Structure formats: structure tokens, C-alpha cells
Amino acid sequence: MKTAITPTRAEDFSGWYQSLIVAADLAENAPVRGCMTIKPYGWAIWELMRDQMDKRIKECGVQNANFPLLIPIDYFNREAEHVAGFAKEAAVVTHYRLKKIDGKLQPDPEAELTEPYVIRPTSETIIGEAMSRWVQSYRDLPMKLNQWVNVMRWEMRPRMFLRTSEFNWQEGHNVFATHEEANADARKMHNVYRDFMENVLAIPVIMGEKTPEERFAGADHTYTTEQIMQDGKALQAGTSHDLGQHFAKSFDIKFLGTDGKLQHAWTTSWGTSTRMMGGLFMVHSDDDGLVLPPAVAPYQVVIIPITREETTDVLNSYARVLGEKLRENGVRVLVDDSDMRSPDKMWKWIKRGVPLRVEIGAREMEADSVTVTRRDLGKDSKKTMSADDLIANVRDMLGAIQSDMLAAAQKRNKSMIHNVRDLDMLDKFLNDGKIGFFRIKYDLTTNEKFDAMIEKYKISRRCLDDSDPSFVFVAKSY
DSSP states (O other): OOOOSSSOOTTTTHHHHHHHHHHHHEEEOSSSSTOOOHHHHHHHHHHHHHHHHHHHHHHHHOEEOOOSEEEEEEHHTTTTHHHHHTGOOEEEEEEEOOETTTTTTOOOOOGGEEEEEEEOOOOOOHHHHHHHHHBBGGGOOSSSEEEEEEEEEOSSSSTTTTSSSSSEEEEEEEEEESOOOOHHHHHHHHHHHHHHHHSSSSSOOOOEETTTTTTTTTTSEEEEEEETTTTOOEEEEEEEOOOETHHHHHHHHHETTTSEEOOOOOOEEEEEETHHHHHHHHHHTTTTOOOOOGOOSSSSEEEEEEEOGGGHHHHHHHHHHHHHHEEEEEEEEEEOOOOOOOOOOOOHHHHHSSEEEEEHHHHHHHHHHEEEEETTTTGGGGEEEEEEHHHHHHHHHHHHHHHHHHHHHHHHHHEEEEEOSSSHHHHHHHHOOOOEEEEEEEGGSSSSHHHHHHHOEEEEEEETTEEEEEEEEEEEEE
């Protein structure tokens, strides 16, 4: 059967993903190595994701701020354990001026900075320095901050949305008077991420704590949300860290307690990024293009007039009136009254994943009816209804798509989680090409035999099982 995306998922999942990004007009590789340019349709998806996440973050009492892009290298030297996790990825600014030398602009040798700056890979250090000034008393606590910014981590194996040298994200940084409050906050933000991924992105997640081998550098505890892609690989979509007092001691974040004594605070950090977009695309899409849940679809409905030359004006007018009525019902609608051929219009919006496609021809207009197709179910869902019924029921229809997409992903995930009794069984499953997450006793993965399997199969410990932390999920990952 002919498909819009080649290769198909079954033929080459990685190749399919790259073709999907191009076909849906989401992004392209940038002139800067390892970076991407997010195109308007892709950015519209990110804006919807950002706005819904931002609402949830603010409901937790967090305020947005903005900190500098450039961080003094000395700040990283204060937190040796933390910087070790980013040193190989750090991009460094060493000069502040260009000069034409031999006919080409180059860094001016006389404009070398006395202290280099690191382009932020994450902002714990510079935010920690600010908090050391802003936190003085227990009355200043808790302090909860978040920023929406771009960061730079020099990526050697880039892949659009999944791994790029520059990417967009939110990073939250909170300060508390006690460890109990800090740990409870780290877990709370962990659950905020789950709520967002399941109820906005329609992606079920595996929740758990990272093992000591995998936790964030400088954290006491790292809590992760792991997604399962259609090819069975894991994607770490969001993390929340209990940082203990490491950063508070490194940056002297102290407060005067109710007992009149000066003491170090306890901090957390938590973040999600445009990497979630890669997960969104890989979890739901098919061989014809994107499949978007209505919550983050730039257009939830596209109306396509099926015109002939003599009916073009009247059909387009009819479609615009219908579109306006749907907008009044709170729906994001596009009326595609362009002069493209009708089949080309259909394929354009199929590839872009619009949840509901509404077609109107002369016959439908005369009957005041429409033909509606759900993108997540394809042509088998095509049905004709009155225009009034569409207007009255469109929000319920979109709600059904949202919940059905989550249910479909949950059903697929269930088939991809395998209980494994020992390393021999895990070795057999992996050698046979079985895909998905493998649940095994954690203590079985802390020996040389498992280390050898990591090298052989390119697997990793994803997280401990929240329901029983003596078990760990193991999988290949992006």
C-alpha cells in the first residue's frame, strides 16, 4: 500500500522519523552544526505545549524569570561534580570582538576575555549565585523560579528535536528550608510532568527514580518520566531533581531560621524541553505523517472545500462561515481555500496531523452537511453529518480523539513491557530482537555481566519501578 512517508516505520524507523519531520514541515537542519531551525508549524506546536506547561507550573506557585545566557566559568568550578556532567558538551565564549585579518573576520587576538564564559548548558550555577543574594531569611522561602530559554550542549550525534546542540526548554529551580519540603517538591513536579504528558500529549509514561549510575550530576535523587516509542526504545522526557544541599553549599545559599541560626537551604531543579516534541511525533504518528492530539494541534479542524471552477466562490464562502461558527465554539480552525488541487490539500493536512478533516463539496453544501474524517483512525472513520451536528459536537469529538489516542498508546505500551527473571533471560530477549522495556531486579544489573550487556546491546537502566523500587526498567534509548 502506498504511503506518504518513506521509508515506513517497519522498514527503517529512524529514517521514517527524519522523513516525517520534513513531510510535516516541522523543522530543518540549520547552518550551525548540530542545530535546527524550527519552522512555523513546528513552533506553533511548541507554543501550545509551552503554554499548557507554563499554566501548570504557575499553579504550583512558581514565578517566571530570565537569567543570562553566558555563565562565568568560575561558577562551574564551584560545583565540580555538576560540571563533570557537562564539561564535554560545553560551548565556550573566549573573545568579545571580531577583526578582519587577511581579508576575513576572525576573533581579535587583542580582545580575549580575561575569564571565558560558558553558554548555558543548564543554569543551576548562575541561578544559585542569584539565590545566595535573594535568600536571607526563612521569610524568603520557599523561593520558586522557572525560566523558558534556549541552552547549548555540543551534540556529536544530532537528530532533530531529540538531540540538538541548541534546544529550547523550561528549567525550574526552587529553594526550601528543609529537605522534606525539597524532596516533596521534586516529587510534585515529577507528577506535574506526568499529568502534562498524559493529559496534553496523550503519552503514557513510566515513572520512577533514576539509579545512582544514571542520576543527574550533583543530585541526591533524580525522578524521571520515561516514554516508550513505537520501536520500543525509551525517551527520557522530563526529570526532576532533589539537589540536597550541594548547590546551596557551593553557592552559599543560607537563610536565618526561626531559631535565629544561619543555615544552608535545600534546592531542587526540574526541566522539560523540545525533546518532548520528538516523543510526541514518534509515539503517535504513522506512515502517512503526523498524528497530533487535539490539545497541541495548531489547527484542530481543517475545512477543505472540494471545488470546481463554477462552484469555487460559493463553496469557499460556505466553508468560511462554517469555520467561523466552529471558532466561536472555541476550536482552532483553518479553512483551506487555497488554489491547490483538492487531493493535494488533503494530503498536506494528513501529513501535518490535523485531528479532524472536514470536506465540503457541492452536494454537501446543498444538503447543509459535511464529510468528517478523524486523523487518528484514518479513512475508516469517514462519515457524513449535518453541519449543525458538527458545530454542536465538535468539542466532544476532539475530546474523544484525545482520550482514544492516550488509550491506544497505553495498550501498545502494555505489550512492550516484559518481566525478566534473570540476566540470561534478558540476554535471550535482546539477542532475539525483542523490543520494549525489560523489568528486572535492580541488584542483577550491578555487576560486570550486566555491564558487558550494556556494551553489547546499547541498553541502559531507565529508572526504578515506582511501585517496587527493587526492580528497574532496562531498555535501549534515544
